[in-house]
Amino acid sequence: MRALVLSEAGARxxxxxxxxxxxxxxxxxxxxxxxxxTDLQLARGYMGFTGIPGHEVVGEVVDADTRSWVGQRxxxxxxxxxxxxxDCLTALGHHCEKRSVLGILNRSGAFAxxxxxxxxxxxxxxxxxxxxxAVFAEPLAAALHxxxxxxxxxxxxxxIGDGKLGLLVANALANGGLRTTLVGHHRHKLALARSxxxxxxxxxPGLRAELVVExxxxxxxxxxxxxxxxxxxxxxxxxTVAAKIEIDLAPLVxxxxxxxxxxxxxxxxxxxxxxxxxxxxxPLVEARYPLERADxxxxxxxxxxxxxxxxxxxxxx
Amino acid sequence: MRALVLSEAGARxxxxxxxxxxxxxxxxxxxxxxxxxTDLQLARGYMGFTGIPGHEVVGEVVDADTRSWVGQRxxxxxxxxxxxxxDCLTALGHHCEKRSVLGILNRSGAFAxxxxxxxxxxxxxxxxxxxxxAVFAEPLAAALHxxxxxxxxxxxxxxIGDGKLGLLVANALANGGLRTTLVGHHRHKLALARSxxxxxxxxxPGLRAELVVExxxxxxxxxxxxxxxxxxxxxxxxxTVAAKIEIDLAPLVxxxxxxxxxxxxxxxxxxxxxxxxxxxxxPLVEARYPLERADxxxxxxxxxxxxxxxxxxxxxx
Numbered sequence: 276m277r278a279l280v281l282s283e284a285g286a287r288x289x290x291x292x293x294x295x296x297x298x299x300x301x302x303x304x305x306x307x308x309x310x311x312x313t314d315l316q317l318a319r320g321y322m323g324f325t326g327i328p329g330h331e332v333v334g335e336v337v338d339a340d341t342r343s344w345v346g347q348r349x350x351x352x353x354x355x356x357x358x359x360x361x362d363c364l365t366a367l368g369h370h371c372e373k374r375s376v377l378g379i380l381n382r383s384g385a386f387a388x389x390x391x392x393x394x395x396x397x398x399x400x401x402x403x404x405x406x407x408x409a410v411f412a413e414p415l416a417a418a419l420h421x422x423x424x425x426x427x428x429x430x431x432x433x434x435i436g437d438g439k440l441g442l443l444v445a446n447a448l449a450n451g452g453l454r455t456t457l458v459g460h461h462r463h464k465l466a467l468a469r470s471x472x473x474x475x476x477x478x479x480p481g482l483r484a485e486l487v488v489e490x491x492x493x494x495x496x497x498x499x500x501x502x503x504x505x506x507x508x509x510x511x512x513x514x515t516v517a518a519k520i521e522i523d524l525a526p527l528v529x530x531x532x533x534x535x536x537x538x539x540x541x542x543x544x545x546x547x548x549x550x551x552x553x554x555x556x557x558p559l560v561e562a563r564y565p566l567e568r569a570d571x572x573x574x575x576x577x578x579x580x581x582x583x584x585x586x587x588x589x590x591x592x
Numbered sequence: 593m594r595a596l597v598l599s600e601a602g603a604r605x606x607x608x609x610x611x612x613x614x615x616x617x618x619x620x621x622x623x624x625x626x627x628x629x630t631d632l633q634l635a636r637g638y639m640g641f642t643g644i645p646g647h648e649v650v651g652e653v654v655d656a657d658t659r660s661w662v663g664q665r666x667x668x669x670x671x672x673x674x675x676x677x678x679d680c681l682t683a684l685g686h687h688c689e690k691r692s693v694l695g696i697l698n699r700s701g702a703f704a705x706x707x708x709x710x711x712x713x714x715x716x717x718x719x720x721x722x723x724x725x726a727v728f729a730e731p732l733a734a735a736l737h738x739x740x741x742x743x744x745x746x747x748x749x750x751x752i753g754d755g756k757l758g759l760l761v762a763n764a765l766a767n768g769g770l771r772t773t774l775v776g777h778h779r780h781k782l783a784l785a786r787s788x789x790x791x792x793x794x795x796x797p798g799l800r801a802e803l804v805v806e807x808x809x810x811x812x813x814x815x816x817x818x819x820x821x822x823x824x825x826x827x828x829x830x831x832t833v834a835a836k837i838e839i840d841l842a843p844l845v846x847x848x849x850x851x852x853x854x855x856x857x858x859x860x861x862x863x864x865x866x867x868x869x870x871x872x873x874x875p876l877v878e879a880r881y882p883l884e885r886a887d888x889x890x891x892x893x894x895x896x897x898x899x900x901x902x903x904x905x906x907x908x909x
Binding site: 532 | 687814823829830835837840844846847848851852853854
């Protein structure tokens with residue numbers, strides 16, 4: 276099969292043997308995959324990753340131990356836990372010490388014709404959710420996960436950063452009932468937020484909120500977040516920056532702020548929101564590339580200010 | 593009266609007019625005051641402070657609107673809120689935007705013969721608590737405040753740093769029922785911890801806890817805390833470092849850790865613990881200086897590895 280492979284030689288589309296599914300795994304044919312900033316970081320050497328990246332995916336099950344999965348359209352929790360530890364048994368296994376992570380850690384990802392996914396990670400996609408929405412299930416789940424940190428159900432929230440992640444988070448918070456403000460640098464991106472108050476950074480008035488989400492991935496964004504959050508409020512850090520940042524944490528102590536790292540969410544919750552039309556992520560799509568040109572998709576996604584780039588698997592058609 | 597004054601000329605003991613109490617304030621004669629690392633930072637220019645520092649104090653009320661205060665031995669909440677805002681009415685006013693802070697912000701402190709304190713900040717000291725314990729009420733309150741972040745009442749906790757703050761926090765957590773480990777660099781300081789498992793940093797085995805307290809004030813300490821905390825666990829940042837630090841926050845996001853700034857606590861709670869003998873802070877006392885030599889007390893406290901230095905007001909006797 277064709278697949279995008281990251282190696283010391285860079286990102287290249289090459290031939291790879293199709294994956295063989297193990298016990299409890301499903302073989303999934305990719306329909307559509309999304310490029311995440313984490314993929315860009317992996318391409319730059321984050322976590323020493325080599326192999327096939329890609330963890331935002333909608334596909335079709337072609338083989339599985341549980342025959343009822345076969346033929347179903349699915350998305351997947353990217354964290355494949357051991358299934359037996361406390362975290363796997365009592366939570367989603369996102370912190371299982373033995374987990375593999377789709378396209379990120381010890382598991383080949385979705386920029387390929389086929390991939391294998393543990394059956395317990397699969398979430399069925401209803402007909403009402405087309406591929407171009409379902410492919411956002413993973414980042415939307417992460418965005419919805421931020422709601423879990425809101426102090427009250429109608430709290431005031433500020434999202435810093437109008438990139439694809441910030442937009443998704445702002446829309447997810449507004450849909451969840453928070454009074455949400457998005458602050459960014461691009462008028463055309465801010466326009467993609469729904470039911471969200473928006474400000475260009477330069478025009479932002481004196482803002483203050485109990486919940487501030489840092490979605491720029493920069494030290495400046497975090498400093499800004501610490502300045503905007505109310506005393507005893509919460510700053511959610513959404514982006515993993517594979518580098519040290521320089522920051523003055525005195526405001527965190529003086530104002531007794533909670534800085535909370537937030538990573539993956541519940542895929543079922545995301546599919547529910549997509550099925551109800553609560554968030555429409557499709558305006559975030561900026562470009563589509565066939566798998567054969569997935570290297571160009573990565574390059575495009577890496578351009579400053581790029582929104583969502585998708586990779587289509589032509590062999591699906 | 594004599595007082596230690598911080599100015600551009602440095603820390604000097606000089607003559608100052610005695611303070612005049614305003615309405616609702618008590619005039620308090622200092623009995624004993626403690627030097628905190630924040631005082632050392634103020635002396636180095638933190639917050640642009642000039643005037644009389646000192647916020648760890650036990651004294652005797654010599655005048656007050658409410659006559660029953662007169663003659664009482666007292667400690668004080670250092671945050672003097674406006675008394676009318678939401679934070680003052682529903683909490684302790686520690687985040688009142690109009691607050692003054694004893695010896696730190698817009699209010700003269702305790703390295704003096706006399707000071708004024710709003711009556712509502714006063715906490716009476718029972719006879720069972722001698723001055724040399726009561727003077728620890730403010731830092732002990734801050735240490736006990738960390739307990740509020742414990743996920744369960746018998747959680748496992750690690751305190752990083754065997755300075756006076758780390759020792760006080762470790763003793764406070766152990767007294768509060770947490771299974772507490774203190775990691776430090778000095779065998780003689782670690783020996784001052786009670787009911788606490790201790791390790792020299794170099795000998796520390798593979799540790800992991802749901803609650804980790806960073807009490808070194810260094811970037812290395814914070815990085816160590818992020819490495820020791822369990823996924824979804826809590827790191828409490830106790831010290832305000834008046835400088836930028838360089839830190840990799842990726843572990844915070846990947847492990848969905850909560851980094852929580854923690855400042856002041858409830859003085860009543862501290863006095864209760866001291867009265868019951870739950871924590872004995874007196875072994876932390878390293879030296880005493882009369883007020884006339886308070887500048888030497890500051891210099892002593894600034895020596896690497898110094899524990900608690902106290903300033904006595906000879907005019908009290």
